[in-house]
Amino acid sequence: MNIGVLALQGAFREHRLMLEKCGVGAPEIRRPEELDAVAGLIIPGGESTTIGKLMVEWGLMEKVKSRAAEGMAVYGTCAGMILLAREIADSDQPRLGLMDARVRRNAFGRQRESFEADLHVKELGAGPVKAIFIRAPYIEAAGPDVSVMAAVGEHIVIARQGKLLASAFHPELTEDDRLHRYFIAMASGQA
Amino acid sequence: MEQGTFRVKAGLAEMLKGGVIMDVTTPEQAKIAEEAGACAVMALERVPADIRAAGGVARMADPSVVLRIMDAVSIPVMAKARIGHFVEAQILEELGADYIDESEVLTPADDKFHINKQDFKVPFVCGARNLGEALRRIGEGAAMIRTKGEPGTGNVVEAVKHIRLVMSELRLLNNLPDDEVPAFAKNIGAPLELVWETKKLGRLPVVNFAAGGIATPADAALMMQLGCDGIFVGSGIFKANDPARRAKAIVAATTYYNDPKVLAEVSKDLGEAMVGIEIASIAPHERMQERGW
Numbered sequence: 208m209n210i211g212v213l214a215l216q217g218a219f220r221e222h223r224l225m226l227e228k229c230g231v232g233a234p235e236i237r238r239p240e241e242l243d244a245v246a247g248l249i250i251p252g253g254e255s256t257t258i259g260k261l262m263v264e265w266g267l268m269e270k271v272k273s274r275a276a277e278g279m280a281v282y283g284t285c286a287g288m289i290l291l292a293r294e295i296a297d298s299d300q301p302r303l304g305l306m307d308a309r310v311r312r313n314a315f316g317r318q319r320e321s322f323e324a325d326l327h328v329k330e331l332g333a334g335p336v337k338a339i340f341i342r343a344p345y346i347e348a349a350g351p352d353v354s355v356m357a358a359v360g361e362h363i364v365i366a367r368q369g370k371l372l373a374s375a376f377h378p379e380l381t382e383d384d385r386l387h388r389y390f391i392a393m394a395s396g397q398a
Numbered sequence: 399m400e401q402g403t404f405r406v407k408a409g410l411a412e413m414l415k416g417g418v419i420m421d422v423t424t425p426e427q428a429k430i431a432e433e434a435g436a437c438a439v440m441a442l443e444r445v446p447a448d449i450r451a452a453g454g455v456a457r458m459a460d461p462s463v464v465l466r467i468m469d470a471v472s473i474p475v476m477a478k479a480r481i482g483h484f485v486e487a488q489i490l491e492e493l494g495a496d497y498i499d500e501s502e503v504l505t506p507a508d509d510k511f512h513i514n515k516q517d518f519k520v521p522f523v524c525g526a527r528n529l530g531e532a533l534r535r536i537g538e539g540a541a542m543i544r545t546k547g548e549p550g551t552g553n554v555v556e557a558v559k560h561i562r563l564v565m566s567e568l569r570l571l572n573n574l575p576d577d578e579v580p581a582f583a584k585n586i587g588a589p590l591e592l593v594w595e596t597k598k599l600g601r602l603p604v605v606n607f608a609a610g611g612i613a614t615p616a617d618a619a620l621m622m623q624l625g626c627d628g629i630f631v632g633s634g635i636f637k638a639n640d641p642a643r644r645a646k647a648i649v650a651a652t653t654y655y656n657d658p659k660v661l662a663e664v665s666k667d668l669g670e671a672m673v674g675i676e677i678a679s680i681a682p683h684e685r686m687q688e689r690g691w
């Protein structure tokens with residue numbers, strides 16, 4: 208099975224290494240036609256404005272939407288979470304708008320306020336997830352079809368809606384591959 | 399909950415990869431950069447070409463310049479402190495700058511020592527011309543490295559020299575038998591533990607960007623093909639004739655650096671690039687890359 212990694216800007220190398228460790232192919236996606244050969248897509252952390260503009264300019268925005276409508280799974284980390292959301296607080300930047308959620312950018316503050324924390328995500332089993340938040344967003348409101356998997360205080364930091372997964376933090380910067388395995392199972396219809 | 403860990407500091411640099419960080423001196427320029435797709439901006443009072451032309455002592459920007467730029471954009475904002483000037487760095491951290499560039503573009507404040515970057519929650523980027531210099535900076539706490547190049551010249555030759563040297567030293571290290579590694583570390587003046595870590599990873603332990611002389615989309619793609627993780631453009635954008643268009647083209651060239659068809663397309667009709675300076679015409683003691691120890 209192939210899970211593509213959107214490689215326009217950001218930490219796409221780390222996602223590829225993680226997916227390869229999990230035993231799936233991880234092609235870099237820079238062109239619309241490359242999406243035809245993948246069962247899932249990871250949108251990495253990076254700058255959501257940069258990635259969004261490049262997606263529009265190079266024909267990826269519409270193509271990702273149509274592939275998602277056909278059943279391709281999509282996992283967005285950080286910038287990817289922002290791009291997945293239907294609403295972005297105080298911003299009209301380009302987005303996919305697939306997930307029924309309102310996100311807030313840089314919601315925990317600037318880089319000075321970036322942090323690591325242990326999260327409990329019951330879908331991933333007993334041990335805590337070491338979650339790294341970098342100028343991270345959170346979901347401040349979610350629709351009825353969105354299931355919340357974990358929060359920091361009141362703020363939703365990982366959520367799922369059908370075949371869409373969004374996390375405000377970066378599992379690809381750790382050794383913990385449980386979230387990638389969970390997404391691979393989602394993409395293959397087993398979770 | 400832990401803040402300011404090395405993983406959080408180096409993590410932001412990971413998120414900047416494949417992107418372009420642009421020097422800006424006003425909120426208006428910062429907006430043009432963000433609109434063109436910059437992944438971050440560097441807030442300055444003057445771009446390196448103007449610092450070079452003005453001469454005298456170049457210092458940290460006025461805090462109000464940095465704050466106005468932070469207000470204008472949603473992307474990360476970096477700012478420069480003088481080499482060794484840890485109080486300028488304390489001020490920039492207090493302002494909330496997202497990254498501090500301990501930069502040879504400004505006049506060094508200490509002729510022997512760099513800032514102890516481990517003391518800060520905010521991450522630092524530093525320039526390096528070779529592997530030893532890069533690992534010394536990482537040893538001091540830098541979470542991101544860039545080539546020095548020769549800032550403010552619009553001439554990419556020195557940045558090419560620096561990335562080629564780093565990549566060549568990395569290849570050498572990767573092929574070295576273990577018993578020769580300690581002497582290698584001594585010879586390049588790098589901390590032994592970081593040399594071992596580099597050998598284990600097969601690459602630098604932090605992200606390495608290109609900087610110092612990048613003026614065209616082709617320059618950006620050249621540096622990416624030579625192994626850089628992303629691009630700083632200092633004077634190259636706002637000293638050119640059509641900054642918005644050139645900025646957008648350099649962003650596209652950094653993403654599609656391996657695709658000559660895209661590179662040909664985005665390089666068209668950009669207007670005049672900045673006027674460049676031949677390196678040989680700059681006296682060795684006036685070369686900014688010689689600053690840093």
